[in-house]
Amino acid sequence: MNLTSLRRSAGFDVRYNGDPVLQVQPKYTLPTAVTYGMIHPDLVAPFEEQSTRLDAGYTLPEWQALAPEDRAREVALRRLRTQISMLQNAEQQDYAKRRRKKR
């Protein structure tokens, strides 16, 4: 067995047209009036932290027992997923527009 294949890798290298996906501004984003309360500008907003925890399936004690780096990795992963789905939505809207024009 190749043990290196069991090592966890965080290098997903997800790209959109060759650019790192989190650096791409998704099209068709609407500014909304929704704001989240924050504790401190250097800390993730509690709503985002707790949403991440619930999405990842951690109980509160499990979440608090994680190392700070692991909690941060879960938040980063959720941001990555959200960004991918926003980019995919934009692609779907473009596709729908193109189809409407063809008709």
Add this chain to the structure above:
Amino acid sequence: MAQKRERDSASVQRIEAASKRQGEGERTLTLSTGVVLEIKKVPSMLLADLAVARIGLKPKPPLTYVEALDRTEENPNDPDYKEAMDNWTAISVLDINNAFIIMGTVVVKIPKGLPAHDSRDFLDNMTALGRPVANAREQYLAWIKYVAAPEPDDVTAIIREVGRLSNVGESDVAEAISGFRR
């Protein structure tokens, strides 16, 4: 200039060293003055209570009549409102910084030559500067801010280290995101 660069580089090294520590064992942070702090988790209820108290004081944007829409709307671009919001944010951040210092740090080591937080010299300085400290915790807070952690990087490192134990640090998230690209 060279001295400033050295100081900046030392600060960066301290922050990097702190951020590389793994696990949940005792965490310590060495400040630019050589003072060593033990870093502790801050009770989450304290942060929640501070946040609730701040929400009650949050300025409200003024209402303006928008003729084109024939209705009244909030105007978040009002200059007075923006200034009030800036002040409110600054005071809110200060409250949290103070909470992190008081509840999230314990002095482990004070280098020789640095006055202690209850020394006569330090207390006289505070009084002379119009910042009298009434009790031991106020003394401690003032001592950390003005004596033990005089550089902005020192305070940044304290907030970062206490914050990442109690919540999730944005800098840790940024580091994780950069790891995703490797």
